[in-house]
Amino acid sequence: MKKLVYSFLSGLALMGLAGPAAWAQQMPAHRQCATMEVLAAQLAADPSYGARLQAIDQQATVYAKQKAANPGQRTSSSIIVTIPVVVHVLYNTAAQNISDAQVQSQLDVLNADFHRLNGDLSKVPAAFTSLIGDAGVQFVLAKRDPNGNATTGVVHKSTTATSFDSSDKMKFSSSGGDDAWPAASYLNLWSCNLGGGLLGYAQFPGGAAATDGVAILYSAFGSGGTAVAPYNLGRTATHEVGHWLNLRHIWGDARCGNDQVSDTPTQQTSNYGCPTFPHVTCSNGANGDMFMNYMDYVDDGCMQMFSSGQGDRMDALFATGGSRVSLLSSQGGVAPGTSPTPTPTPTPSVVYCASQGNAASQYIDYIKLGSISRTSGNDGGYYDGTALSTSVAAGSSQTISFSAGFASKAATMYFDVYADWNQNGSFGDAGETLVVAAGSTSKATRTATFTVPTTATAGSTRLRVVMSTNSATASCGTYSAGETEDYTLTVTGGAATRLGSPTDHYTIYPNPATDVLTIERPASADASRPLRVHVYDLRGAEVADLPLANDQLRVSTLRQGVYLLTVSDGTTTAHQRFVKQ
Numbered sequence: 001m002k003k004l005v006y007s008f009l010s011g012l013a014l015m016g017l018a019g020p021a022a023w024a025q026q027m028p029a030h031r032q033c034a035t036m037e038v039l040a041a042q043l044a045a046d047p048s049y050g051a052r053l054q055a056i057d058q059q060a061t062v063y064a065k066q067k068a069a070n071p072g073q074r075t076s077s078s079i080i081v082t083i084p085v086v087v088h089v090l091y092n093t094a095a096q097n098i099s100d101a102q103v104q105s106q107l108d109v110l111n112a113d114f115h116r117l118n119g120d121l122s123k124v125p126a127a128f129t130s131l132i133g134d135a136g137v138q139f140v141l142a143k144r145d146p147n148g149n150a151t152t153g154v155v156h157k158s159t160t161a162t163s164f165d166s167s168d169k170m171k172f173s174s175s176g177g178d179d180a181w182p183a184a185s186y187l188n189l190w191s192c193n194l195g196g197g198l199l200g201y202a203q204f205p206g207g208a209a210a211t212d213g214v215a216i217l218y219s220a221f222g223s224g225g226t227a228v229a230p231y232n233l234g235r236t237a238t239h240e241v242g243h244w245l246n247l248r249h250i251w252g253d254a255r256c257g258n259d260q261v262s263d264t265p266t267q268q269t270s271n272y273g274c275p276t277f278p279h280v281t282c283s284n285g286a287n288g289d290m291f292m293n294y295m296d297y298v299d300d301g302c303m304q305m306f307s308s309g310q311g312d313r314m315d316a317l318f319a320t321g322g323s324r325v326s327l328l329s330s331q332g333g334v335a336p337g338t339s340p341t342p343t344p345t346p347t348p349s350v351v352y353c354a355s356q357g358n359a360a361s362q363y364i365d366y367i368k369l370g371s372i373s374r375t376s377g378n379d380g381g382y383y384d385g386t387a388l389s390t391s392v393a394a395g396s397s398q399t400i401s402f403s404a405g406f407a408s409k410a411a412t413m414y415f416d417v418y419a420d421w422n423q424n425g426s427f428g429d430a431g432e433t434l435v436v437a438a439g440s441t442s443k444a445t446r447t448a449t450f451t452v453p454t455t456a457t458a459g460s461t462r463l464r465v466v467m468s469t470n471s472a473t474a475s476c477g478t479y480s481a482g483e484t485e486d487y488t489l490t491v492t493g494g495a496a497t498r499l500g501s502p503t504d505h506y507t508i509y510p511n512p513a514t515d516v517l518t519i520e521r522p523a524s525a526d527a528s529r530p531l532r533v534h535v536y537d538l539r540g541a542e543v544a545d546l547p548l549a550n551d552q553l554r555v556s557t558l559r560q561g562v563y564l565l566t567v568s569d570g571t572t573t574a575h576q577r578f579v580k581q
């Protein structure tokens with residue numbers, strides 16, 4: 001199938017681009033994206049790219065299958081990937097020099113569309129609402145440039161080029177454009193005057209770093225300013241960034257083609273304008289084409305969704321072995337002078353000791369506790385499952401299930417389970433060893449029960465499971481055979497959560513929070529001082545500004561998961577993790 005697709009693309013390249021030159025000065029009559037033509041040209045120029053793309057597609061397929069079989073692994077609903085963005089604004093006329101506000105409007109659209117927060121989501125026909133996907137990514141304008149200096153993430157640059165085409169000249173200073181920032185750390189967007197009736201084009205994963213990114217016609221960039229209907233809602237970038245995250249056109253770029261996503265209906269070809277539901281083609285059933293998908297060619301106001309399968313395909317790029325996984329450790333979104341590490345350092349009290357087994361032949365292959373349920377193979381002696389969490393009520397009785405896996409012959413394995421109930425970064429306090437399970441050579445699932453102390457601190461904390469050949473309990477250190485796995489527990493109803501040091505006495509509640517997180521100041525604080533609040537995901541990437549009013553932070557737009565909150569009134573700064581439910 002893929003061979004067929006690629007040879008078809010090569011044919012497209014020979015045909016060249018369609019579109020009368022007269023369109024260069026006005027908006028195209030319908031959407032046209034040059035991504036597949038550019039891909040075809042790149043495949044022709046570099047035959048090894050085809051093999052790389054196939055490997056990336058294979059990884060995406062395996063990821064989607066694994067996720068279906070193992071819902072506990074990284075999904076778009078558990079961790080947000082924050083992608084630093086640089087926008088190269090190239091202008092030959094004053095009008096083409098779009099404002100930073102227009103650039104920001106594009107970021108806002110991307111953050112809504114990839115996060116199913118777009119206001120027009122309700123326009124999706126009922127037949128498709130169960131398939132609406134979440135890409136699990138968010139976008140921030142870069143705060144740090146490749147040299148480590150502060151930046152707005154927007155580069156305005158005058159050019160003598162009156163227009164650009166799909167030959168990548170806008171991506172090189174030597175040809176009137178602006179050089180790409182390192183693709184391993186940034187998403188490059190070029191806003192420029194694209195000719196030939198093009199609204200934009202993207203480069204798929206696996207291509208050359210120097211040309212990696214997305215080019216967009218300045219009058220189809222963002223909303224407001226120079227943006228012109230019907231491409232003035234920022235959806236050209238949504239479509240093109242979809243390609244950049246490995247999505248194909250929804251019709252598979254062939255008659256009744258295959259877009260390599262299982263939950264999008266097969267459709268005959270692209271749709272234009274604003275079709276009427278249903279539009280049945282290729283015998284695709286009563287609901288017809290998913291023409292309101294961002295990867296079709298309809299107008300901005302008529303596209304509203306990615307599918308779940310498309311979300312998985314994008315997610316796969318950020319899983320182990322994924323083609324864009326390097327973005328996870330990018331510092332591009334972190335202002336200079338702040339922590340150079342991708343992991344937030346909340347307070348020293350919540351840094352946990354390492355625990356690591358080193359044998360390949362004995363490993364934990366199953367853990368279940370509440371909503372944590374993970375089946376796995378050999379994770380190399382340690383698995384960081386802290387993105388997975390379950391709620392446990394203070395005072396409740398809990399049952400944890402676990403089992404050992406053996407690559408070759410069975411060994412006698414002991415299980416110890418710990419939880420840091422008082423959130424001080426240690427598993428050594430009284431009552432924090434929850435389970436001491438006897439040695440066994442069985443691979444069968446075993447269970448044990450424990451009680452959550454009524455004195456446990458409310459909020460999120462660490463659960464650690466150690467499986468080793470050693471009968472002694474040890475929550476830290478390196479050992480020979482076995483594996484350690486860490487997860488997150490969210491204690492509800494327990495002792496009040498305190499922010500920072502005991503003298504700060506900021507309290508946040510409720511934790512977990514659904515819509516609003518209230519920040520209660522210490523009695524000694526000056527209530528007139530404005531609070532500054534920052535929220536970071538587990539990798540330390542700052543989450544886009546959340547509305548704060550009357551010391552209440554609106555968190556309803558956050559995805560479920562564990563976050564770090566820092567709060568400052570200008571004199572003291574406190575840190576606390578909280579859980580969005």
Ligand SMILES: [Zn+2]
Nearest residue numbers: 033035239249
């Ligand atoms: Zn396209």
